[in-house]
Amino acid sequence: MIMKVTVITPRKTQIIEVNEGQNLLEGLRDRGIIIPADCGGRGTCGKCSAKLVSGSIDADIKNGYFNCCQGYIKEDVSIELPDYSGTAFFAAETKGEYQTDGADGFGLVVDIGTTSVAAYLCDLKNGKVTDGMGELNRQIGFGADVLSRISASGKHLQTLCNIINAQIEDIKKRFCIKHGISGISKTVICGNNTMLHLLLGRSPQSMGQAPFTPLFTSAVYNDNYITLPSASAYIGSDIVAGALACGMFGSSENALLIDIGTNGEILLKHNGKYYAASAAAGPALEGGNIECGMGGAAGAIDHVYYSGGSLTYTTIGGGEAKGICGSGLVDLISILLKTNVVDISGRLDGLGTPLSERIRDARFYITDKVYLSQKDIREYQLAKSAIHSATEVLLIKAGCDISELSKVYLAGGLAYHLDRQSAAHTGLIPCRLKDKTITVGNAAGKGAIMCLLKEKLIGECGRIADIVNVTELDDGLFYELFIKNMSF
Numbered sequence: 001m002i003m004k005v006t007v008i009t010p011r012k013t014q015i016i017e018v019n020e021g022q023n024l025l026e027g028l029r030d031r032g033i034i035i036p037a038d039c040g041g042r043g044t045c046g047k048c049s050a051k052l053v054s055g056s057i058d059a060d061i062k063n064g065y066f067n068c069c070q071g072y073i074k075e076d077v078s079i080e081l082p083d084y085s086g087t088a089f090f091a092a093e094t095k096g097e098y099q100t101d102g103a104d105g106f107g108l109v110v111d112i113g114t115t116s117v118a119a120y121l122c123d124l125k126n127g128k129v130t131d132g133m134g135e136l137n138r139q140i141g142f143g144a145d146v147l148s149r150i151s152a153s154g155k156h157l158q159t160l161c162n163i164i165n166a167q168i169e170d171i172k173k174r175f176c177i178k179h180g181i182s183g184i185s186k187t188v189i190c191g192n193n194t195m196l197h198l199l200l201g202r203s204p205q206s207m208g209q210a211p212f213t214p215l216f217t218s219a220v221y222n223d224n225y226i227t228l229p230s231a232s233a234y235i236g237s238d239i240v241a242g243a244l245a246c247g248m249f250g251s252s253e254n255a256l257l258i259d260i261g262t263n264g265e266i267l268l269k270h271n272g273k274y275y276a277a278s279a280a281a282g283p284a285l286e287g288g289n290i291e292c293g294m295g296g297a298a299g300a301i302d303h304v305y306y307s308g309g310s311l312t313y314t315t316i317g318g319g320e321a322k323g324i325c326g327s328g329l330v331d332l333i334s335i336l337l338k339t340n341v342v343d344i345s346g347r348l349d350g351l352g353t354p355l356s357e358r359i360r361d362a363r364f365y366i367t368d369k370v371y372l373s374q375k376d377i378r379e380y381q382l383a384k385s386a387i388h389s390a391t392e393v394l395l396i397k398a399g400c401d402i403s404e405l406s407k408v409y410l411a412g413g414l415a416y417h418l419d420r421q422s423a424a425h426t427g428l429i430p431c432r433l434k435d436k437t438i439t440v441g442n443a444a445g446k447g448a449i450m451c452l453l454k455e456k457l458i459g460e461c462g463r464i465a466d467i468v469n470v471t472e473l474d475d476g477l478f479y480e481l482f483i484k485n486m487s488f
Contacts, residue, residue: 006078007033008053018073024050024057025069029141030159032166034084036136038288040143040151041069045289048141053078084136100127100453105185108175109448110168110225111238112191112199113137114146114262115286116295116413117167118445121175124186127453131175132445134413136295138167139198144288145280146194146234146263150208153198161201168225187225188452190444192236192263193217196227207233217465219458228451229462232470234278239265240461240468241447243274246409246440249464253406256391258429259444260285260326260412264387267468270400274464277471279390284379285326285414292370294323295413301328301366302417306335309354313366316417321370327417332372333380334422336364337488344488346381348374381486384428389481390473391430397471408436411443427488 001020018027039045048068055077059066103124111118118134142152172184197204202215212233220227228237248269257267264281287293294300299322304313336342341350350356363371424434451457
């Protein structure tokens with residue numbers, strides 16, 4: 001029997017039809033309604049929480065709220081959801097003029113991350129970036145990390161493919177309407193290799209188990225877009241494009257690029273050779289698996305400050321705090337360490353400290369509604385230790401001492417707002433790298449823009465991808481460092 005679900009969000013109200021007994025999360029995502037499920041629908045993250053407005057549902061309801069992934073439809077219902085389609089602010093560091101082949105029309109660059117999608121509209125003639133936007137990857141309902149998406153692709157490959165292609169088409173339409181242009185003549189896409197496989201409708205299942213072999217790594221040209229080349233299953237075209245943007249290809253300097261994201265990637269250039277590793281950092285640094293976490297959209301706390309016993313913060317867009325994004329999380333944990341609210345093991349205590357009145361029920365409250373939990377701190381420890389340890393392993397295996405590095409580039413959407421002092425203090429990067437570190441924002445997006453405007457650079461990316469020495473983090477050294485680096 002068909003049941004009707006009325007879905008109320010701040011932007012609109014819509015009615016969808018689902019089968020009696022169907023899981024509500026599945027029903028929502030199958031009908032294109034964006035709803036995060038960081039845990040992949042296992043009922044542990046709480047991110048798919050909805051308010052029951054009318055009717056009844058087979059679910060564990062507390063104070064009127066329930067998790068959609070644990071709810072089953074038995075009659076017509078009305079539910080209320082937050083707006084999960086929030087557009088991130090366009091980072092100004094991608095603006096400027098780039099070298100161009102001088103073609104006519106407009107081109108599009110899309111950087112597909114596991115958590116978010118960034119897009120840039122470019123004038124192909126003059127090389128200017130006309131506009132940009134960032135938003136949640138609409139596949140988020142199938143899990144917050146790469147392995148969740150790979151697992152989901154076993155049953156939902158075509159759905160995942162349709163979702164991301166529809167999202168890209170929607171972005172194109174919005175750019176065209178906003179700027180009064182008739183169409184996009186060229187599109188270049190970068191991302192981690194799992195996202196590119198899903199985009200092209202190719203199964204990523206072989207990348208989810210040893211020996212982790214992708215179906216393709218080279219650039220793909222079709223009628224709709226060009227995807228940039230990757231180096232391996234987990235060294236994607238995003239880190240290769242990022243290295244291009246940072247000037248690592250043409251420079252003789254030793255340099256390190258750390259792309260912070262759900263699938264943290266590190267690329268090292270040492271004595272003319274390239275080395276790369278991938279760390280499964282998880283989504284914490286992009287707001288995932290954090291109870292009040294969110295991406296870099298309006299209302300996200302992006303910086304936290306402490307002075308004279310007072311805690312203050314800023315939000316993206318300057319409005320009311322709705323949650324906390326990665327850069328705010330790093331700042332906050334740094335402050336809690338300095339004020340002894342959190343100890344070196346990561347334990348939240350803080351009794352007798354100036355900030356102790358903000359601690360209730362093992363939560364540290366930034367505002368009445370936005371808080372940091374003990375579980376959130378553990379999630380951050382896992383993420384920062386993965387990236388820190390992978391960086392150390394790469395340097396050791398390449399025989400590179402930190403003193404030999406000229407520059408360290410911190411990239412990713414988070415990096416545009418990230419304070420390098422906080423990053424070093426909390427152990428996201430080794431302390432000795434702090435003074436060499438430059439934050440470069442979305443380096444992958446910049447590199448893809450360069451490839452869009454000057455197509456020969458795609459071949460250069462392919463050449464570098466082919467010669468990168470990929471380091472697998474599957475030995476005792478990484479795990480030994482990972483355990484050590486869990487502490488602050």
